[in-house]
Amino acid sequence: MSFVDTFFNWDVLVRALPLLLSGLKVTAQLGAVSIVAGLLLGLVVALTRLYTPGPLRLVAKVYIDVFRSIPLLVLLIVVYYALPFVGIRLSPFLSAVCALTAVSGAYTAEIFRAGIEAIPKGQFEASYALGLKFRHTMADVVLPQAIRIVIPPLTNNSINVIKDTALASVVAMPDLLKQATQAQALEANPTPLIVAALIYLVMLWPLVLLVGRLELRLGEGR
Amino acid sequence: MAAIVSIRSLSKHFGSFAALSEVSLDVEAGEVVCIVGPSGAGKSTLIRCINRLEEYDPPGQIVVDGNEVRRGKHLSAIRADVGMVFQSFNLFPHMTVIDNVTLAPRRVRRMSEKAAGDRATRLLERVGMLSHSHKYPSQLSGGQQQRVAIARALAMEPRVLLFDEPTSALDPEMVGEVLDVMQALAGSGVTMIIVTHEMEFARKVADRVVFMDGGRLIEEGTPGALFDTPREPRTRAFLNAVLTR
Numbered sequence: 001m002s003f004v005d006t007f008f009n010w011d012v013l014v015r016a017l018p019l020l021l022s023g024l025k026v027t028a029q030l031g032a033v034s035i036v037a038g039l040l041l042g043l044v045v046a047l048t049r050l051y052t053p054g055p056l057r058l059v060a061k062v063y064i065d066v067f068r069s070i071p072l073l074v075l076l077i078v079v080y081y082a083l084p085f086v087g088i089r090l091s092p093f094l095s096a097v098c099a100l101t102a103v104s105g106a107y108t109a110e111i112f113r114a115g116i117e118a119i120p121k122g123q124f125e126a127s128y129a130l131g132l133k134f135r136h137t138m139a140d141v142v143l144p145q146a147i148r149i150v151i152p153p154l155t156n157n158s159i160n161v162i163k164d165t166a167l168a169s170v171v172a173m174p175d176l177l178k179q180a181t182q183a184q185a186l187e188a189n190p191t192p193l194i195v196a197a198l199i200y201l202v203m204l205w206p207l208v209l210l211v212g213r214l215e216l217r218l219g220e221g222r
Numbered sequence: 223m224a225a226i227v228s229i230r231s232l233s234k235h236f237g238s239f240a241a242l243s244e245v246s247l248d249v250e251a252g253e254v255v256c257i258v259g260p261s262g263a264g265k266s267t268l269i270r271c272i273n274r275l276e277e278y279d280p281p282g283q284i285v286v287d288g289n290e291v292r293r294g295k296h297l298s299a300i301r302a303d304v305g306m307v308f309q310s311f312n313l314f315p316h317m318t319v320i321d322n323v324t325l326a327p328r329r330v331r332r333m334s335e336k337a338a339g340d341r342a343t344r345l346l347e348r349v350g351m352l353s354h355s356h357k358y359p360s361q362l363s364g365g366q367q368q369r370v371a372i373a374r375a376l377a378m379e380p381r382v383l384l385f386d387e388p389t390s391a392l393d394p395e396m397v398g399e400v401l402d403v404m405q406a407l408a409g410s411g412v413t414m415i416i417v418t419h420e421m422e423f424a425r426k427v428a429d430r431v432v433f434m435d436g437g438r439l440i441e442e443g444t445p446g447a448l449f450d451t452p453r454e455p456r457t458r459a460f461l462n463a464v465l466t467r
Contacts, residue, residue: 125275126312126371130326130378131302140325144316 009191016183016192023179024199030093030175031162034100038161039154041101042108047138049113060109067106073167075099080171096168104161111153115146152215159207163200176200225285226251226382226413227272232282234267234437241267242278243437249382249415254408256424256445257417259434260460265417266309268434269384272415273304287381302330305375305383309391311367313359313374319346320355323374330378338377345373349403365396369403376412383407385416421464425449433457 049060067075080095090098119142127137169178180196225248234242242264249255257265270276272284274291284291289300313322323342327333333341346352349369359367368388375383385404389397401423408414408427418424424431425445432442433454441454449465452458 120312122308122310122312123314126306126308126314128298129273129275129301129304129306129308130374131298131300131330132326133298133330136329140329141314145314148316 007190007194009187009189012183012187012189012191013195016180016187016195019179019183020176020192020195020199023174023176023196026093026174026179027162027165027176030096030100030165030168030173031158033097034104034165035158035161037097037101038104038108038157041105043112045105045109046112046116049109050116051134064106064109067103068110070103072099072103072164073170075103076167076171092168092171092173095171096165096173100161100164100168103164104157107157107160108154111150111157112146114153115150116142118149119145148218151218152211155207155211155214159204159211162204162207166200224251224288225249226253226287227415228285229268229272230283230285232268232271232278232284234264234271234276234278234282240437242271242282245434245437245439247432247439247442249413251381251413252411253429254414254427255416255430255432256428257415257432257434258419258421258424258460259440263434264437265434266386267437269306269386269415269417272382272384273301273306275306298330302326302378303381305378305380307368307371307375307383307385307388309387311359311364311371311391313367313371315359318356318358319351319362319370322359322370323377326374327377341377342373345376346370348376348406349373350399363396364392365399368392368396368400372400372403372407376407382413382415385414385418387417387419389418389420419464421449421461433460435460 045060045063048056049064052060076096076099079090079099080092083090123141123145124137127141132140165175166177168175169181172178176196176199180192183192184190227247227249229245229247232242232245233240245264245268247255257268259265267276271278272286272291274293274297286300286304289296291297291300314325317325320339320342323345324335324338327338327341328335343352343355346355349372351366351369351373354362354366354370359370362370388404389400392400397420401420404414404416405423405427416424416428428445430442431445431448433440433448433452435456441448441452441457448457449461452461
C-alpha cells in the first residue's frame with residue numbers, strides 16, 4: 001500500500017466524513033459550553049479569592065490549587081466512573097463539561113486575578129472617592145480594564161479547553177477524536193485519524209495566530 | 223457657622239512611625255484651606271483620611287457635614303459628597319472624557335444619561351474641556367486630564383472638594399491652567415481643602431493656610447499672617463527654604 005493510500009485514502013475519507021463531522025459538532029459544543037462556564041466560574045472564584053473574608057477566600061484558594069494540580073484525565077475518569085458509586089450519575093457530556101469547566105475555572109480564576117491586580121490602585125481610589133460602591137467599581141471601572149489585559153491569556157486558555165475536549169473520548173463521548181478512532185477501526189485505515197488531526201489544526205491554528213495578534217495590539221495601547 | 227469638615231485628634235501610625243499626631247482641623251462652608259509643609263509632613267495622608275481612603279487610629283474622628291466618616295454601608299454615600307482630585311489624575315482610561323464625568327452621577331445619584339450629560343457638558347465648559355468631550359484620557363495632556371478630573375469631581379456636587387497635590391505631576395507649563403480653574407472654583411464658593419506646594423497660589427486663593435510638619439499641625443492662619451509673620455520656628459525655616467528659591 002502506498003503512503004497516500006494509507007494516510008490520505010480518499011474513499012475512506014468520504015465514508016468517514018459524516019462520522020467525523022458529527023464528532024466535530026460534539027467537540028465544538030463541549031468546547032463552547034466548557035469555555036463559557038469556565039469563564040463565569042473563574043470570574044466568581046477570582047473575586048471570591050480577592051475580596052471575600054477569611055474562610056471563603058481560603059475555599060477559593062484551595063479550589064484553584066487543587067484543580068490546577070489534578071490531571072484533567074484523572075478528574076474526568078473520577079467524575080464518570082467514581083461518582084456513580086455515591087449516586088451521582090452524569091451523562092458523558094455532562095461529565096466532560098464538569099471536568100473541563102472545573103479545571104478551566106481554576107486557570108481562568110488565576111488569569112482574572114492577575115488582570116485585576118494589574119489595575120493601578122488609583123483607579124480603585126478614584127472610583128471609591130466618587131462614591132461608587134464595590135459592585136460598580138468592579139463592573140464599570142476595574143473589570144473593563146482588567147478584561148482587556150487578560151484577553152490574550154484567556155484566549156490561550158480557551159484553546160487549551162478545546163484541545164482537552166479530546167480527552168472526553170475516554171468517557172465514551174462521541175467527540176471528534178472518538179469518532180475518528182472508531183472510523184479508523186471500522187476502515188482498518190488511519191486516514192480518519194489524520195483528517196481529525198487536520199480538523200483540530202484548522203480549528204485552532206487561527207486562534208493561536210489571533211492570540212499573537214491580540215498580544216501585540218493590546219500591548220501597544222498600554 | 224457649622225463646620226463642613228471637622229477633624230478631631232486624628233492620629234495614624236505605620237508601625238511605630240507616626241504619620242499623623244493629634245491633628246484637629248475645622249473647615250467651614252465656602253472656605254478654601256491650603257495645607258502646606260515639607261514632603262512627608264502627613265498632608266496627603268490627612269486629606270486621604272477625610273474620605274477614608276486611608277485608615278486612622280481610634281479614637282480620632284472625622285465628621286463631614288454632620289456624618290461621621292466610618293467604615294460601613296454609609297461610607298460610599300459620604301464619599302459621594304466629598305470630591306477628590308488626585309496628583310496623578312486617575313481618570314478612567316477606558317472611558318471618554320464625557321463618560322468619566324457622567325459615570326458617578328448616573329451610578330450613584332441615579333441620574334438619567336441626559337441629565338448627567340447636561341451637567342457634564344456645563345462642567346466641562348467651565349474647565350475649558352468641552353471640545354475634548356469625546357477624547358480618551360490618553361489623548362490629553364496632563365493639565366487637560368487634571369481639568370477633566372476636576373469636572374468629574376464637581377459632577378457629584380460635593381459639599382467639599384479635596385485636592386491632593388493637584389499640580390505636582392504636571393509639566394511646569396501646565397500648572398497655570400489647572401491653578402486658574404481652581405482659583406475660579408474658589409471664587410465661586412466651593413469649599414476646598416488643597417494640599418499644595420504652590421505657595422503663591424496658596425497666598426492668592428486661600429482663606430486660611432495650614433502648615434504641617436512631622437505629622438503635626440504646627441500653625442494655621444490667614445495667608446498674610448502665616449506667610450509674612452509665621453510664629454513657629456519650623457514654619458519660618460520651611461518658608462525660608464521654599465520662598466528664597
